[in-house]
Amino acid sequence: MHASFVRRVGIVHPLIQAPMAGATTPALAAAVSEAGGLGSLGAGYLEPEAILAQAADTRALTRRPFGVNLFVLPDDFEPDMAAVARARARLDALMEREGIEARTQLPARWAPRFSDQLAALREARPAVASFAFGLLSPAQLRELQALGIVVVGTATTAAETRAWAELGADAVCVQGAEAGGHRGTFLHAPDEAMVGLFALLPLALRAAAECAPDMPVIAAGGIMDGRAMLAAEVLGAAASQLGTAFLGCPESAAAAAWKRDLPAAEDHRVTTIRSFSGRAARGLRNRYVEAMEGAMAELPGYPALNALTAPLRRAAAQAGRGDLLSEWCGQAAALVRDLPAAELVAVLMDEYGAAARALE
Amino acid sequence: MHASFVRRVGIVHPLIQAPMAGATTPALAAAVSEAGGLGSLGAGYLEPEAILAQAADTRALTRRPFGVNLFVLPDDFEPDMAAVARARARLDALMEREGIEARTQLPARWAPRFSDQLAALREARPAVASFAFGLLSPAQLRELQALGIVVVGTATTAAETRAWAELGADAVCVQGAEAGGHRGTFLHAPDEAMVGLFALLPLALRAAAECAPDMPVIAAGGIMDGRAMLAAEVLGAAASQLGTAFLGCPESAAAAAWKRDLPAAEDHRVTTIRSFSGRAARGLRNRYVEAMEGAMAELPGYPALNALTAPLRRAAAQAGRGDLLSEWCGQAAALVRDLPAAELVAVLMDEYGAAARALE
Secondary structure, three states, X not given: OHHHHHHHHOOOOOEEEOOOOOOOOHHHHHHHHHOOOEEEEEOOOOOHHHHHHHHHHHHHHOOOOEEEEEEOOOOOOOOOHHHHHHHHHHHHHHHHHOOOOOOOOOOOOOOOOHHHHHHHHHHHOOOEEEEXXXXXXXXXXXXXXXXXXXXXXXXXXXXXXXXHHHHOOOEEEEEOOOOOEEOOOOOOOHHHOOOOHHHHHHHHHHHHHHHOOOOOEEEEOOOOOHHHHHHHHHOXXXXXXXXXXXXXXXXXXXXXXXXXXXXXXXXXXXXEEOOOOOOOEEEEOXXXXXXXXXXXXXXXXXXXXXXXXXXXXXXXXXXXXXXXXXXXXXXXHHHOOOOOHHHHHHHHHHHXXXXXXXXX | OHHHHHHHHOOOOOEEEOOOOOOOOHHHHHHHHHOOOEEEEEOOOOXXXXXXXXXXXXXXXXXXXXXXXXXXXXXXOOOOHHHHHHHHHHHHHHHHHOOOOOOOOOOOOOOOOHHHHHHHHHHHOOOEEEEEOOOOOHHHHHHHHHOOOEXXXXXXXXXHHHHHHHHOOOEEEEEOOOOOEEOOOOOOOHHHOOOOHHHHHHHHHHHHHHHOOOOOEEEEOOOOOHHHHHHHHHOOOOEEEEOHHHHOOXXXXXXXXXXXXXXXXXXXXXXXXXXXOOOOEEEEOOHHHHHHOOOXXXXXXXXXXXXXXXXXXXXXXXOOOHHHOOOEOOOOHHHOOOOOHHHHHHHHHHHHHHHHHHOO
């Protein structure tokens, strides 16, 4: 299992730096890939030209394989404009109350068009393309695979794993309930798909075995050190995908206030939040989250709310106001370390090796 | 770590059969203990004389160590009688609609008195006493430890682990969000304390290390096979506590309909339920759960609701109506095996050994 994904992609370690949209950079992805893991670009929010630019910037820093992640979404959205108006009023009032000068605005487009992003992805041709929020069509999958791109689906339940395996994905990354950031869930209501990794990994492996017995399963969610990487491997994972662990790196694009708040993130304060983007995502329960509690029913869904909160999130980051920022993180965020990415990879692999030796 | 708990208690394997109140029996506990694990009696619902009788029955079957679990609760309750009346009306109507002949009744007592249960526990003097829902007082802890009883606290967050460690517990069992049955949470709202085991174990070990560096931490939640036991050990657990895995055993007291529904329990249908007992507990989303959705705000809390649903649960079990029963189970319930307990222990330990050898 282990060797299958690592060898196929041509990396050294069974370690993937998670593609955290908004927090990854070419410098982070390249540093991880240079260190023998698989660096990734979270490109879900990027327009096609930015995808191409970030891929080129990454390639300028490393000749090793890296991955690019997209959100599978319909090309066009028509948000409920009454809900948009309510959200704007509420967000503008909040910004005024909090002394944030920015105000909401109607964006030219609610989100990048997925088919255009996908075309850019094919042009960029990374070693790995991963997808969340939905399934590719069979034709989309075939086009990527025909280019030699390894396609990784994201699943949060056994049924979602089966769906990607039946489609013919090269691997599936199972996202445990512990994971930070947006839930990849696409077949269920988000709160029905909060399956902890200890349950999800064996269930996903069994589901995959029914239709794609050799398909590698990658573990994500709550993995912060090399010991947890080995534990995931014991449970059958072909590799571990770590996101929050890399947020503290100088190469990550997480705002300074966000990075500063991570070591103090108590597990019971790392919660599921819909009020930043309209989709369930795990992050710190902060002042904004508490202010918006109970308001979701009247607000628009993803991606409209995500676009509307962008000015607030940008301004809060600039003002050092972590309490008004989407501070995405997994449940074990308190274990974050602020090491340069290459050093973190080395430490993780040392821990992984030591944990394996301890069992002998 | 590993050796510390196993040796201290005098068992052979780092394996605890979870004390599932209402589903354990002396036969189950004794079979597990005889096979080298730690069998347990879930005594939270038992009156003192039943605790003594079950402990005696267990001792008649094995001379090996076993555990007894209690819920830490105030001795007396005064439920909101208007909420009790609303619950009775709703439950009676549901039973009538479903063709269940039973009806609710006001119990002589809402729950056994904790201090009387504790006195019985001291008299029964099991090797291990474990506690959920709250902390013991320092005096209660000392009295148990003075009798040579190993005291194990239950924690669902790092803060709860710290609380038990500071109190001086001999070990803490961390209950991951994956776990079936009642949440042990006592410092937080239940939905703030759904921490997956991959995050909870390292966080709990770090919290314990600050005040009780040698205190063993036991892993519970979603562990269904020997491979997951080894994974928990890699993460630092001194032993694994498995509940749902033992529900399918002929020695478990789970109703036939409950046992029958477990292998088909899809992960996204294993949810958190308050409508059976008034406390958050993990189990199958069935007809009863759906019928009561949205009603919790008007119903009484634990233990009043638990007492009021007892006639329904009993009648549903007798009628083979799993869909009206509290079908507690962890998120990986679909991996359950219907083996006799002794055989299951042997299979688990074979898997555990094989997983360890696979790493060499």
